[in-house]
Amino acid sequence: MAKDFVTRAENYSEWYNELVVRADLAENSAVRGCMVIKPYGYAIWEKMQKALDDMFKETGHQNAYFPLFIPKSYFEKEAEHVEGFAKECAVVTHHRLRAKADGTGLEPDPGAKLEEELIVRPTSETIIWDTYRGWIKSYRDLPILCNQWANVVRWEMRTRMFLRTAEFLWQEGHTAHETLDEAVEETKKMLEVYAYFAEKFMAMPVLKGYKSPNERFAGALDTYCIEALMQDGKALQAGTSHFLGQNFAKAFDVKFLSKENKLEYVWATSWGVSTRLMGALIMTHSDDEGLVLPPNLAPIQVVIIPISKGEEQKAMVDKEAERLCAELKAKGISVKYDNRDSYKPGWKFNEYEFKGVPVRITLGARDLEQGLVEIARRDNLTKETLPVEGLTDKIEKLLEDIQANLYNKALAFRENSTREVDSWEEFLVEIEKGGFLSCHWDGTPETEEKIKEITKATIRCVPLDAKEEEGKCIFSGKPSNKRVVFARAY
RNA sequence: CGGGGUGUAGCGUAGUCCGGUUAUCGCGCCAGUUUUGGGAACUGGAGGUCGCAGGUUCGAUUCCUGCCACCCCGACCA
Numbered sequence: 094m095a096k097d098f099v100t101r102a103e104n105y106s107e108w109y110n111e112l113v114v115r116a117d118l119a120e121n122s123a124v125r126g127c128m129v130i131k132p133y134g135y136a137i138w139e140k141m142q143k144a145l146d147d148m149f150k151e152t153g154h155q156n157a158y159f160p161l162f163i164p165k166s167y168f169e170k171e172a173e174h175v176e177g178f179a180k181e182c183a184v185v186t187h188h189r190l191r192a193k194a195d196g197t198g199l200e201p202d203p204g205a206k207l208e209e210e211l212i213v214r215p216t217s218e219t220i221i222w223d224t225y226r227g228w229i230k231s232y233r234d235l236p237i238l239c240n241q242w243a244n245v246v247r248w249e250m251r252t253r254m255f256l257r258t259a260e261f262l263w264q265e266g267h268t269a270h271e272t273l274d275e276a277v278e279e280t281k282k283m284l285e286v287y288a289y290f291a292e293k294f295m296a297m298p299v300l301k302g303y304k305s306p307n308e309r310f311a312g313a314l315d316t317y318c319i320e321a322l323m324q325d326g327k328a329l330q331a332g333t334s335h336f337l338g339q340n341f342a343k344a345f346d347v348k349f350l351s352k353e354n355k356l357e358y359v360w361a362t363s364w365g366v367s368t369r370l371m372g373a374l375i376m377t378h379s380d381d382e383g384l385v386l387p388p389n390l391a392p393i394q395v396v397i398i399p400i401s402k403g404e405e406q407k408a409m410v411d412k413e414a415e416r417l418c419a420e421l422k423a424k425g426i427s428v429k430y431d432n433r434d435s436y437k438p439g440w441k442f443n444e445y446e447f448k449g450v451p452v453r454i455t456l457g458a459r460d461l462e463q464g465l466v467e468i469a470r471r472d473n474l475t476k477e478t479l480p481v482e483g484l485t486d487k488i489e490k491l492l493e494d495i496q497a498n499l500y501n502k503a504l505a506f507r508e509n510s511t512r513e514v515d516s517w518e519e520f521l522v523e524i525e526k527g528g529f530l531s532c533h534w535d536g537t538p539e540t541e542e543k544i545k546e547i548t549k550a551t552i553r554c555v556p557l558d559a560k561e562e563e564g565k566c567i568f569s570g571k572p573s574n575k576r577v578v579f580a581r582a583y
Numbered sequence: 584c585g586g587g588g589u590g591u592a593g594c595g596u597a598g599u600c601c602g603g604u605u606a607u608c609g610c611g612c613c614a615g616u617u618u619u620g621g622g623a624a625c626u627g628g629a630g631g632u633c634g635c636a637g638g639u640u641c642g643a644u645u646c647c648u649g650c651c652a653c654c655c656c657g658a659c660c661a
Contacts, residue, residue, distance in 0.1 A: 096622060097610095125653090177661050216661085250659050257660070310661045333661080400620055439621035446621095457620055467620085583660095 095447055100381040105325040106253075112375060113254045116384040116448050126252040126259030133448065134371065136392035138262065141370060142242065144294050144389075145264065148286050154238040154266060159220050161244075162211035167219035170344040174218065177311020181248040183213040213246040218312065218337070218363055221267045222345040229269060229359055231350050236279075237269040255372035256329075256583055263367035269347070269359045273338075276360035277315075280336040283364040284317040287332035295370065296387035296499035297321050297377045298507050299331055300529070300578060302554025307538050310363075314338040320553040320578070322507045323376040326527015328553045328580035331373050334364035372583075377503050378472075384449030385471055387499050388492040395421060395428040395452045395488060396445045400438050406458035413481065414456055420485040426492065446471060451495050452488060472498050513576065520567050520579075524548045529580050533564035533573035540568050550579045 098115070101108045113119050118134030130138065146156070162185060168175050189205030192198075214220065221239070228234060242264045252258050266283060270276040284301060291299045299319035309316040313335035321331045342348070342358040351357050378385040388394050397414050401407040414430045421428040429450075431441055438455070445453055455467040466484065469476040472495045479487060510528030514520050523530055534540060534552065545551050559575040566573050 174661090180659080247660085304661085308661075313661080316661075330661095335661090402619070434619080437619050437621090437623060439619085439623085441622090442620095443622050455620075459620070 095382050112379060112384060119254050126249060128254045128258050137390055138368060140390045145290055149240050154240045157239045158241050159217050161214055163214050163220045165210045165212055167223055168212060171312050171340060174312035178215045182215055183246045183248055185211040215245055215247045217265055218341055222341040222347060225269055226345055226347045229347055229349050232271050232352055235269055235271045240264055240266040255368055261368050263365050265363060265365040268362045273360050276362050277336055280317055280334045280362045284334040287319050287366060291319055291331055294389045295374050296496055298504040300554060300556055302556040304554060305541055305552045307541050310335045312340050318554050321373050322510055322529060326510060328582040329373050332366040335362060337361035337363060378499050383447030386449035388451045388496045391451050393429045393450050394426050394492055396450045397430045397454045397456055398438055398441045399432050400457040410456050410458055413461060424485060424489055452491060470495055517567050524550050529578050531576045532567045532579055534577045535566035535569045535571035535573055544568055550581050553578045553580050
């Protein structure tokens with residue numbers, strides 16, 4: 094067990110916070126609610142970015158960049174959008190500082206007050222749609238399929254590293270289409286991209302679905318989402334894809350001439366995932382020994398740790414390590430040879446275990462003389478001794494096994510934590526245990542609101558694959574034709 | 584913003600009630616030596632405006648007043 098490390102059972106949120114810091118992923122900064130993402134954590138984010146960015150490009154999108162600052166008046170143009178974001182906006186009011194009269198520091202120069210305040214973007218729909226107006230005149234200009242990688246600011250009251258920070262990194266796709274159908278298709282397509290990424294790269298099973306009106310994005314007609322289940326039984330919204338209808342086109346007057354020579358408003362979507370995925374990744378797989386990373390996102394997939402006595406043995410081990418590194422790299426496997434002599438092997442074992450490195454090779458002189466090495470896997474903490482001959486093929490296979498095992502384990506957990514609940518009494522009991530509760534709901538915001546008030550549970554989504562089924566709302570008893578998923582959420 | 588709590592070295596802490604020489608200990612850090620199969624040992628060393636500002640006092644980390652910051656519980660969180 095990792096030294097002085099709190100277990101999940103003892104205190105789940107402390108476990109999470111400590112893990113983030115001790116695994117060297119991130120730390121709190123001097124700025125309230127903002128974190129510093131450290132190199133090891135950022136390397137994971139970069140791998141996420143790369144995989145997602147490739148998929149965005151494959152589906153026809155291009156990257157662009159829009160300003161950090163948004164004129165306040167833009168926000169006023171879409172009523173629901175303002176409503177949703179106004180309470181958490183950082184506002185720029187001045188563009189210059191001056192020395193205070195009493196010499197105690199600096200203050201905003203009143204002479205440099207902005208005519209119109211600028212909002213630090215909490216999301217970019219408004220500035221982007223203001224820009225799109227100039228780009229779109231004809232149906233021939235459509236579709237526009239843009240994505241941007243950016244930082245955004247939402248002045249949250251309470252923050253937690255990666256899960257909810259005042260500033261976070263994300264990507265936001267903003268597309269413009271000729272028809273409603275095309276926009277809806279795009280919304281769903283990107284949801285599929287997110288789900289694929291979550292499952293294949295993060296080894297995290299997700300529910301695909303759409304939000305109830307209460308949980309929709311401010312300004313959207315429909316919000317599709319992927320929902321994941323964390324080990325403490327709470328749900329985490331891992332990505333959203335919004336069908337925005339013509340709301341933003343109307344607010345920003347974005348019209349085009351159709352083939353029929355009619356002036357029409359453009360149809361819109363937006364979709365995003367953020368550094369919150371880092372939190373999801375951590376909470377899906379990690380254990381009481383520290384971080385567990387799926388091979389497809391691990392910055393270091395294999396670490397090699399040497400053990401030797403004396404110069405002669407050291408030379409032998411070094412030579413073998415070099416050969417192994419070259420072979421693994423040739424297969425596209427990222428490998429680190431940690432030959433620092435300032436730490437002992439046992440220390441290194443713990444270090445890499447805590448940091449979630451999927452596979453460790455212990456290259457010991459004693460075993461090596463017999464042509465053997467020890468392989469340890471992080472996911473199930475098992476070890477075996479194998480011939481060094483033909484090792485790289487086995488490692489390659491092992492990484493695939495680990496990736497699959499992590500997914501299967503997470504899937505089994507989710508399935509065991511998902512159950513159908515058909516009465517209010519049962520709901521009150523089951524919601525305390527955590528997990529996804531599949532229930533009938535009468536479809537009204539009032540019922541959802543009541544349930545939230547009483548139990549803190551919300552509708553995470555209406556699953557896309559929900560079956561048609563006669564039933565009664567668990568709260569009101571009114572008729573319902575499909576089950577929705579309730580959970581307490583992050 | 585309401586309720587509760589905490590500020591002493593990079594981290595974790597003792598001391599403060601009842602003011603008094605050089606502020607305690609552990610981890611970590613630096614140097615050297617010996618070590619290396621699950622978080623090495625020894626020796627030496629560096630590191631402190633005791634959250635900030637006033638006040639009381641011969642003397643304040645300790646007492647008083649004000650302020651600030653952070654944490655927890657609520658409120659808030661497409």
